[in-house]
Amino acid sequence: MPTFSVLEYKSLPHGEGPGCIPAHLASRLAVAAQRSTFAGRGENGVLEDQRHALRARGVVGVISAEGCSLEILPKIDVDATEGSTEERGEIRKRLVHMLAVALDLKIETGRLTDLAWQQETLLEILIRIFCDKLTEAVRRGMPRRYLPQEDDLRALRGTLDLPRQFTRHVANQSRLACRFDELSEDIALNRIMKATVTHLSRMARSAANLQRLRELAFVYADVSAVSVSALAWSEVVIDRTNRAWRDLFGMAQLFLRNRYQTTSTGSGQGTALLFEMNTLFEEYVGRQVKRALAGTEFEAMLQGGRLYCLTSQEDGRGAFQTKPDILIFRGAEVVHVIDTKWKRISARIDDRKQGVSQSDIYQMMAYAHLYKAARLTLLYPHHGSLGDMDGIQARFHITGQSTVLETGSLDVSESGGVVGSLKDRILCLSKDVSGAFS
Template sequence: MPAYTLREWARLPLGDDDGEIPEHLAKRLADVAKASSFAGQGGGGVLEDRRTELRARGVVGVIAAQGCSLEILPKIDILPAAEEDQQNAAIRKRLVHMLAVALNLKIDMGQVTELDWQRETLLEILIRLFCDKLTEAVRRGLPRRYLGHEDDLPALRGTLDVPRQFTRHAANPGRLACRFDDLSQDIALNRIMKAAVAHLFRMSRSAANQKRLRELAFVYGDITDIAVPALKWEDVIIDRTNRAWQDLFGMAQLFLRSRYQTTSSGAGQGTALLFEMNALFEEYVGRLVVRALAGTEFRVSLQGGRLFCLTAIEDNRDMFQTKPDILIRRDSQVVHVIDTKWKRISARIDDPKQGVSQSDIYQMMAYAHLYKPPRLTLLYPHHVGLGRKEGVQTQFRITGHDTLIDTASVDVANSKEIVTRLRNNLFTSMMNDTSSSMLKEWATSRQRFPA
């Protein structure tokens, strides 16, 4: 089965030559992509189905249709001098790392060989990691819980259900209406794991993964089959008795619950596991900022704030709510607002505005007005066009005020000490004593930027 790999915003020409995709396969992939919630009103939010080519958008992942698959990888500058297969392998590693951080999962990627990273798609690698983790967990035994049961038995078990006994068995005292608890494996968590195994078996195109999934399906043979929409996620409680299953539960949500987005098209026509890079980058950076400021006097809120821009005169109703990606507070004062943008900015030498959009600046001006922080940052992924140094690229001052707006970058291609780098590049001045005293002064002189 032909498998194609693209970078986001890249093009795949239609045709029968090497490096091209036959038109009938392109149509199948485009039809599956149109079933995604990311497709948008025109249906081209994932793949643009053009007359002579397919063009990827800012959504990454894997689309599998009948007879073919398409993998879309993020545009990350990594190993620029290496072969394309090696570059793709490195990007898959970075993407899995970003997913693990964003979902707060501990994923051991050490068992996946370098050849596997080059040969397998992102979907097959995620399935492999899930299977390895689940296999290790089931060897220690499936989780069990006491479940309440009601049954009519010849001997008393548990407690007697008096109302039911005297309504149903008034004329048959040989049967007792019993209520009792029974330790069972047929619980919501195991039903979710079984559903995940079945779902991934339908998605996988790898013989090795299908073998692993068949073995796991045998383990769950006595667990009730539940359709994915009917799974009771709210019944799963992760506590000290089943803590080892927390990461598996999170991965099952990734595959089944559209934590980012999973889609199916028609009756067996195709499936997709897709991630919108804007949302993934935002969650990834937010988690890193939480780690970077852990143990300090600063508190981090993700998608917090929620102040409104306008109030309607006729009914005094608040409208146009704001949700900054990252708010950093010291006591009750907002001291830093960060908004993440998964797009490339240019070097200042090429463009004084660095390609920052007018709408992004207007958004930051609204945040400055509502939250009154001394500093705001537009944070972008770093790339080689910006030079070697990540961190603050340019600083601006809002005209007539002391509020600073930065453009900054973080190198997602390099995970080494990324939390430390983020702290040093963005928060050093905020965390030193001088800056803290400046913030206290700022809190008492907010009239400089009146509401």
């Protein structure tokens, strides 16, 4: 089955040659994308089936339809030739890292060779990581717990169910109505793992992944098959007895639940594993900010605040609620508001406003008024046109106020230095905001 690849906001022309996609396959993929919850949201849609090309929008991931699949990758500047398999491999690494941080998962990718990153799609890589982790976990033993059971036995086990005994077996004393607890593997966590294996078996295309999934399906043969909609997620409690399964539980939610993505399956409908980059970037930055602030006098709140821009004169109720991406507190005082935007800003030499939208500025001015923070940051992904280093790109004072509003960039292509970059260049943890910038 042919697999095509495209970067977000780029196009695949219709055609039969390299770098093209046949028009009939483009139409199938566009139809599959229309079933996504991300479809039809302007720039945040999934695919646009144009007259001569298939154009990707602000959603990344993998879409499969009858006879083909399409991988949409984010536009992340990496140290590789543009359009090469090496570039796609490096981008997949960065995207998997962002997902791991956003979902608070420990995903070990060291065992994946460069060849795997370059030749396998994002979906196949995630399936392979899940299969490897699940295989290791079941080798150590599947989680079990005692479940209440009822059975009619020849010898007493547990306690005797007197009402059932004297109604059902009053004429047959050879049977005892017993109630007892039995150690069982047929529990909510294992049912979720089985459902994930079943779900991925319909999505996987790699022969190696399909073989791994068949082996895992055999391991879970005695566990009840439950539909995704009926899974008892709330019954799963991750504690010291099963903490080795925490990451697998998180990955199961990644595949089966609509946190950052949407998935769909069905005969003739295709499948999709899609991520809205605006939401993913926001969560990724938020978690990295929390790590950067660990051990300091500052504390970060994600999606907090929720103050209203307006108050009704009639009943005092609020209207137009705000929800800043990141609020940084020192005690009870908000000292910094960060709002993330997954889009490319231009260098100041090209555009004094850097392509920042007027609506974003109005939004930040509302935050300045409501939260009284001395510092506001619009944070974007870094790219090569902005220079070699990420950090503060431009700084302004809100007219008539001492409040500082800045644009900044974060290099998501560098996994090791993100926390340090946020702490040293973006956050500039200083009590004197006016002197915090060097």
